[in-house]
Amino acid sequence: MASTMQLSKSEIVAASLQKIQMELRTQKMPLREAVAETCRILFAFGHDSGLSGQITARAEQPGTYWTQRLGLGFDEITSDNLLLVNEDLEVLEGSGMPNPANRFHSWLYRARPDLNCIVHSHAPHASALAMLEVPLVISHMDTCVLYDQCAFLEKWPGIPVGNEEGEIISGALGDKKAILLSHHGLLVAGATVEEACVLGVMFERAARLQLLAMAAGPIQPIPHDLGCEAQRWVSTQKRFEATFAYYSRRARRGLGAE
Template sequence: MAMNTMQLGKTEIVQSALDDMETHLRTQQLPIREAVAQTCRILFAFGHDSGLSGQITARAEREGTYWTQRLGLGFDEIKPDNLLLVDEDLNVLEGGGMPNPANRFHSWLYRTRPDIRCIVHSHAPHVSALAMLEVPLAVSHMDTCVLYDQCAFLKKWPGIPVGNEEGEIISAALGDKKAVLLAHHGLVVTGATVEEACVLGVMFERAARLQLLAMAAGEIQPIQPELGEEAQRWTSTARRHEATFAYYARRADRILHPF
């Protein structure tokens, strides 16, 4: 039955739209390994690759283990069958080869935050440029409000993140946020799902690019906090993350396989 909505208040309209998304935004749920591999390819298609740098991980069913890519492969080369299952000490439990030693800080994040199911770390170019300037991420556009009040900043670079000290420092910097910008390094985003972490990773780089463009033209003006928080809630539902992830996957496939 059609609804007459022209007399409704904004709160009612927002809730009605969220209810409709639950019904209509239906996407295929990928098995965890396929979702991780697809995330790698999505990030490659969106320009996040930096040689062998960067890691994507996701908790596996067995406690204290997670899936990650094999060191020596680029994001665009990752498939479900070449992922590694590792424990928090980076011992390989399934698959061939070795994980990136920098995965150690992922182990610390998983230990510290039981709510985290997936971690994306990359050296995307615009994020890296902000990191070189030691400038925190400024979320000041509606498109990037998925990260509003969700991005911490680690200004003091602890060096290569292969020791336990770096894991403690990065997990402390993240705190209860979903993301952190690491000075002189790159981005870290986390998610309750692989889809959420992937979407936040893509939007983090877009936010950094917009910030650099705005900084070149003038002074960035902040969003009113209540409006930023409203937009963050609006763009942060599981259904929206799933639908966005599915679109990113289709787009990545067109880029990586144009014919």
Template sequence: MADTMQLSKSEIVAGELKKMQSELRAEKLPLREAVAETCRILFAFGHDSGLSGQITARAEQPGTYWTQRLGLGFDEIKSDNLLLVNEDLEVLEGKGMPNPANRFHSWLYRARPDLNCIVHSHAPHASALAMLEVPLVISHMDTCVLYDQVAFLEKWPGIPVGNEEGEIISGALGDKKAILLSHHGLLVGGASVEEACVLGVMFERAARLHLLAMAAGEIKPIPPELGREAQRWVSTQKRFEATFAYYSRRAGRELAI
């Protein structure tokens, strides 16, 4: 006889979240390997834009983080060619130079101690939306991991290599986890590498859905309480780790072709 058919939705949700904590498992990569795998995942999901875009993750020493070497594409990143840099972008470990645009990451890490990984890319659909100076609308269940989490920088401050751009972007992000940068691209931050990677992939999917829906008619909002419920449902570290592991397997298959 069924034991759960009389439970309320809130009771079922709480029970399933608890079950996922104990039963949803995925191999967790060491930090540098996770950063490198994030680069390859983003490439496989269409975020490639030549040498543009940066992925960074806080390192053990305060004020330092790992990032890719300028001159390599997302698909060429490995754990052993990452660079350890400080806030001034001085290389502490590794060979080569980081992208000078990493400077605004330094500002974001200063402003947001809760963020341990930042993904910035010029993915095509997010970039197309940025060209229209239109804020990203989250209005589909699949993308609710970003519900009420996307800020918008309406005016392009130019190439992000100065301290001014770092102050502007970190200020515009506020307490959100993601931002659409007009005439530029997307940026997301997470408490873990896995979270930032998942948010980056979903941001581009949300932008694609936004453009498709906008071409067909007016996008209808979802009820805020349901959007927040969905955001909480998919925003657990266990869920991020399991999704990241799937993205990694998928990227491995696609890059091997």
């Protein structure tokens, strides 16, 4: 005899979240390995743009973070060739130099102590929206991890290597976890590397869906309460870890975006 058929949706959601938390098996990578794997995942999902884009993760010592070495593509990053830098982008560990555009990451980490990983890329569909100066619209269930979480910087401040750009971008992000930067690209940030990686992949997918939908007609909004419900449903650390592990397996099989 079924015992759950009379339960309300909220009761089923609560019970399911608890079961996911208790029973979904995940395994976290060490921090440096997770950062390097994020680089390779983003490459597999089409985020590479030469030497553009940065993935950073807050390190143990305050005011420091890990990032990739300038001169290497996303697909070439390993845990061994990552650099540990301070807020002035001085290398504390590793060989080489970081991308000077990492400066705005320093500003973001200062402004948002809740964020521990930042993903910035010039993925093609997000960049196409950026060229149109059109904000990202979340109107599909699959991309609701970004619902009500995406800010928009309408005016391009130029190359992001000065402190002015750091102030502008961190201010525009506000309390959100993602932002579309006009004439530039995407930026997402999370409490963990796994969260930031998932948000980065889903941002580009959302941009691709938006461009496809815009070509056919006006995009219809989803109800705000349902969008928020969906965002909460998929935004658990367990879910991020499981999705990150799947993206990793997919990247290692040589599979990219659909």
